[in-house]
Amino acid sequence: MIKEVKNNVFYFDGCNTVELANKYGTPLYVYSENDIIDKCNELKNCFINKFNDVRVAYASKAFLSLYMCKIIEREGFCLDVVSGGELYVALKAKFPADRIELNGNNKLVSEIEMAIDNNIGRIIVDSLNELDIIEKICKIKNKKISILFRITPGVNIKSHDYIATGKKDSKFGIPLDEDVIFPYVERAINSEYVNFLGFHFHIGSQLHDNKPYLIALETSLKLVKEIKERYNFNVTELNLGGGFGIHYVEADNRRPFSYFIDPLMKRIEEFFNEVDIPRPIIVIEPGRSIVGEAGITLYTVGSIKAIKGVRSYVSVDGGMTDNIRPALYNANYEGIIANKANNSKKDKFTICGKCCESGDILIKDIKLPGPETGDVFAMFSTGAYCFSMASNYNKNLLPAVVIVNNGKSELIVRRQSFDDLIINDVVDNI
Ligand SMILES: Cc1ncc(COP(=O)(O)O)c(C=O)c1O
Incomplete structure (x- = not known):
């Protein structure tokens, strides 16, 4: 208790x-350490230990300190950071760099440089301009970094407007218009400086309904298939973001992680059995649901x-x-x-x-x-x-x-x- x-x-x-x-x-x-660990264990039981090739990246913006990095490292999760400051804290905590991913809609050149210098695991690219910067830096430093593209799946959710991030009218992510997304992907696939892994979406926060996730998933699966057909390229990583709701007040129906994960994974397995593409690694990025309560x-x-x-x-x-x-x-x-x-x-x-x-x-x-x-x-x-x-x-x-x-x-x-x-x-x- x-x-x-x-x-x-x-x-x-x-x-x-x-x-x-x-x-x-x-x-x-x-903070109750036991409550944080209980949430991590719940994620291990219904996701990490239940499926092959899956990862949890804790969204550190929810709560970050050196001690928190140590808990997340010990639990075997990855870490999502969105700024040079968050990356700095993670590195100071000696969090394994290859388990860090960098998100953000306007990463500074200095932040991208810091990420590349420290050999972090992935950069989640939000714009073409960002891809330019990454390629330039990697060329100068003679390095190659893994990237995903954050897409806006065009999903509206029932949450406050400020924490709804997956709709088309959003500052986050790349819109899915054909003339926008495909040139990015083609360039990334052929780039000498990036290792293109796949796609990321995050539809919003404090969600109690799994339907918008399934709609966003469908959009990204369609994209994965299209990439295979156009470029004969297998996407190897799909990041579904975070957003799982928690209990603040009586009206909040905090669902177990499995309420979201089970139908998502069922649909993913079903889809990749149907199409001739190996199932990519599936990543989720919970923040609030690990530390909120x-x-x-x-x-x-x-x-x-x-x-x-x-x-x-x-x-x-x-x-x-x-x-x-x-x-x-x-x-x-x-x-x-x-x-x-x-x-x-x-x-x-x-x-x-x-x-x-x-x-x-x-x-x-x-x-x-x-x-x-x-x-x-x-x-x-x-x-x-x-x-x-x-x-x-x-x-x-x-x-x-x-x-x-x-x-x-x-x-x-x-x-x-x-x-x-x-x-x-x-x-x-x-
Ligand atoms: C890209 C991304 N991933 C994950 C999260 C974490 O969301 P939550 O704390 O609702 O799980 C956020 C939150 O804003 C985000 O922007």
């Missing part, structure tokens, strides 16, 4: 969360403002700086008062942050048992896209990150200090 209540206190992976708040301070990101954020309650007949605001010592998702795309969350975990919940409150923005609301209208200043509020499922999207707005400090495991806790990222806020400032004569 990752979440438990003992003596009216909320415990997370065996740790008393009130004690964690006292020991490490708040706001505090807390494994993370919680602990806050200390500060001021409480009851506006008669309107609303009661409960302010906490963090906010949109450590979790931008509610302000950015109306993301919903649940949570509890950790030191009053079993008290009956009577009235509704709005949890707000301390930033100078009216939109700095973390949870609207949550039922809580009479919050008081000094209480510890635990917000659930904050493991993905919170730490990684955190900012220093209002010069708030980035929180510390702690990993917990069967009652033991360890600091894995220290809290920023005020000195960190001016570390890059350059000014004479102070």
Whole structure:
């Protein structure tokens, strides 16, 4: 049991969360190592160990730290990075370079150079311009790198517009118009400097329905067949992206990975049995579904403002700086008062942050048992896209990150200090 209540206190992976708040301070990101490993094991059971020639590349944008790289390496997964910064962290963690893939719609020349210099496994190419850059760099350095093309399969999904990435009107990927995609592929197949493997798509995030995946898959299978017919070329890798939804609130129906993977793999096996092409390696890129539910954020309650007949605001010592998702795309969350975990919940409150923005609301209208200043509020499922999207707005400090495991806790990222806020400032004569 990752979440438990003992003596009216909320415990997370065996740790008393009130004690964690006292020991490490708040706001505090807390990750359950057991929950991350459980998710990895689920993926191994229903994907890695069930099918030949498949890989999982953890989308590190969801949550990245040196410690997280170590977990992913230990679990035998690959790592998807999207910037020089993420690549730097992975390399600093000594993550095997050949298991790293670089995504991104506008990779900088310096980022591509860094990827090639470090012999990473793959670059997922997003545009013709990028292919030009890769070829130029490889020519100068006398190297060859493996690539896939990210395609936009033209699928619309039921999710917030900002996390829907597979529709035609998207900044990501190469559209499938004949006069666009085929010249790219032909050039890549014949290139001296790239080893063309296949295609990648990522239709969006926080999905609870497998149908859009199957539609996108069908599009990419058609493309694989067309490539065989036009160029007599066998695609050897197909990357289906990430996007598997998690539980944030009651309305979210978190499906097991197999709900997505089984029908996808069934269709893939069926298709490649029908056509005269060997089945390519199949890769998935989950991020949120590996770390999202494994993370919680602990806050200390500060001021409480009851506006008669309107609303009661409960302010906490963090906010949109450590979790931008509610302000950015109306993301919903649940949570509890950790030191009053079993008290009956009577009235509704709005949890707000301390930033100078009216939109700095973390949870609207949550039922809580009479919050008081000094209480510890635990917000659930904050493991993905919170730490990684955190900012220093209002010069708030980035929180510390702690990993917990069967009652033991360890600091894995220290809290920023005020000195960190001016570390890059350059000014004479102070
Ligand atoms: C290319 C790509 N792969 C994988 C992911 C991970 O998605 P998720 O965290 O929803 O699994 C993303 C997220 O934006 C992405 O852009």
